[in-house]
Amino acid sequence: MLSLLRPRLVSARLAPRLSRVACYSSLTENDLAHFAKFLPPTSIISTFPPYSSSADELLPFNDDWMGRFHGMSSTVLRPKTTQQVSQILKWCNERRIPVVPQGGNTGLVGGSVPIKDELIISLSNMNNIRSFDPISGVLVADAGCILQSLTDHIAPHDHIMPVDLGAKGSCQIGGNVATNAGGLRLLRYGSLHGTVLGLEVVLADGTVLDQLTTLRKDNTGYDLKQLFIGSEGTLGIITAVSILTPPAPEASNNLILALPSFSNVLPLYQIVKRQLSEILSAFEYIDRTAYNLAVKHGQGRALSDDEVEGAECFVLVETSGGHREHDEEKLSHLLESLFESDTSLINTGVLSQSPAQFSSIWALREGVTEAVSKEGKAYKYDISVPLASFKDVVDGVREHLRSKGLLHDKAVKHVIGYGHVGDGNLHLNVVADAYLPEIQDALEPYVYEVVSSLRGSISAEHGIGAAKTHALSYSKSVVAIELMRKIKTVFDPHGIMNPGKVLEL
Amino acid sequence: MRPSAARAVDFAVKIRVNPQQTGIDTNVKHSMNPFDEIAVEEAVRLRERLKTEVKSIQAVTIGSPKSIDTLRTALAMGADSAIHVEIPESDPAPEPLAVAKTLKAIIEKQKEGIDIVILGKQAIDDDLGLTGQMLAGLLNWPQATFASKVEVDVAKREVVVVREIDGGGEEIRCKLPLVITTDLRLNVPRYATLPNIMKAKKKPVTKYSAADLGVDLTPQLETLKVTEPPTRVGGGKVESVDELVAKLKEAGITAV
16 A cells, blocks of 8 residues: 555654653544534544545545645544534543644645544535625635635625635635635735634634624724634634635736846836836746746746746736726836836746736746646745845755755755745745655754744744644744743643644644 | 737636627626637748748737727737727627628738738637638638648748648648638747837737728627526435435436
């Protein structure tokens, strides 16, 4: 069986730690019998009788999207109602059974899969859209709604979701909120901390906290929902979200620019920000290797060879505005100033002429993540560092790996950088032939030390999960981490909510 | 060489029938008809292959003032100049015979003579697929429709075209001047590069009205009704085989 042959690096490191925490119980047939009292058979996948599923059927839930983290759970429960979630957690809390809440399982830090045999609670069956008000734009939906289906639901009313990410076809809104997903639109619409108006959360002991308000303004006491946003399933299970959706832009355009040198990115950003001002909705960076990989793996239509000659990196700019002619005039003005200056910041670029080309240009950027997965095994470092240091950080990591003799076909194949330049967020990806301990050791704590020296964040938007619990101290002080532990105890005294994630065991 | 470029609702847009049931809601994103985009691309590629043998590429559109966008795209892709036969915004879209007559009038106005006219095989809004064939008939020129490959031999003044037909391709040899209509597999249209977009602004666009060309664009067909296909009635999920059997029996399906 293939699953036995995969190296279980992180799980192997953490599972013993989870076992040492003696207070946890493992699932038994008795527990399954209890769940069967209020859950239909279709909501239970388990290797226990009478379900007797094979371990293979549980793989999509036990393994993370990257194939790097492998849980060993025997059971997945898929409740359909908040009440069912409450009943599950009440039981697990009493029995001290650790649980892993799971949405679309598209997370990149191993936060959505078990470390050992924790019970997986999947929100996939909770996929009702509860309401949408086309005047205020407030959408209320179950946590298991897939982001793309929410987008499709509100599109006829000329609204869009404030978050957008490459995983939109699989990720669920509950997971997006639990991880405070950033994505491609943050530059324009802000973070989920601002756009989420209310949450319905089931706490560790089964209590339902109904804060599912649709009010835009409500200053009445501590804003508890802010704690759950980004808590990665460690403080409670989000079962419904109330979110403010912005009106869809009347006019959208995008362009991809080929730059001769990385040092042009910052000055370009300044000019673009100034000239496009309120219509700028995305400013993304892709280095040459990332672009080549995206093209190699068929993500979106490539630019022609002479267009990309001499390009060290690319920038994707998107505009969203209320009036087509107005936006085109601004873009025209921008292009003129870029081409007519003595020292051109760009070699050339391409402007979308139709919605089809618009998608194709975006695919070149959004497809990098998938291209990386097809190319090899990725070590992902999603970091916030000063814009000016983006290239140096990537080059530095490459040189560091070269000096350790790890830069070759059987170890590290590529070191690439791409990301939300507008937000100061770089996705550093080290693409290897296989996950090897030597590569892991060469990268950590080296990368974290570099980030720390630049006073950056070791995880800009991906979160901590299981992958970065040991690195939390590089970006948060001892005082802060101690307060986090205290808060965790308040919400989850028995520590059953996604143990080993965010905070070290 | 003369590619024609029609403006149609973009194929990525979800179409809705208008409340009067006389047509579709046109208040959505429009862009150049994809087959016409392929036509413009083919014209530009022919110039890349034949170099100075291609003396000029002109893009033509017949439509409302907004149609100028499709001409700008065509110019940005590599056309040298454009002709816009402007019709008022409120007028109905011209029918294939009227378009063909207009194109014929434009071609006859060209002193240097036109060797090849490339059109999309059909417009994706009406899916009629008639204009190219009618034009060839009016001009008494040969036609090569649904082209998936075009090879021009300038010396012999001949073109070999592979046409898409059911079950494969048909290769035909035609003499110039020729009408070609493009099919999907002919090429993949290029992106408009920024330098070309800038250059396109300076390229000439000549405007005509239907009257200037002596053509009557009055529709000869009347659309009686447009309806959407019947909505699919949702299915239901069953929890077990027994339930499935019960539901099948309910629906009157018995065992064979």
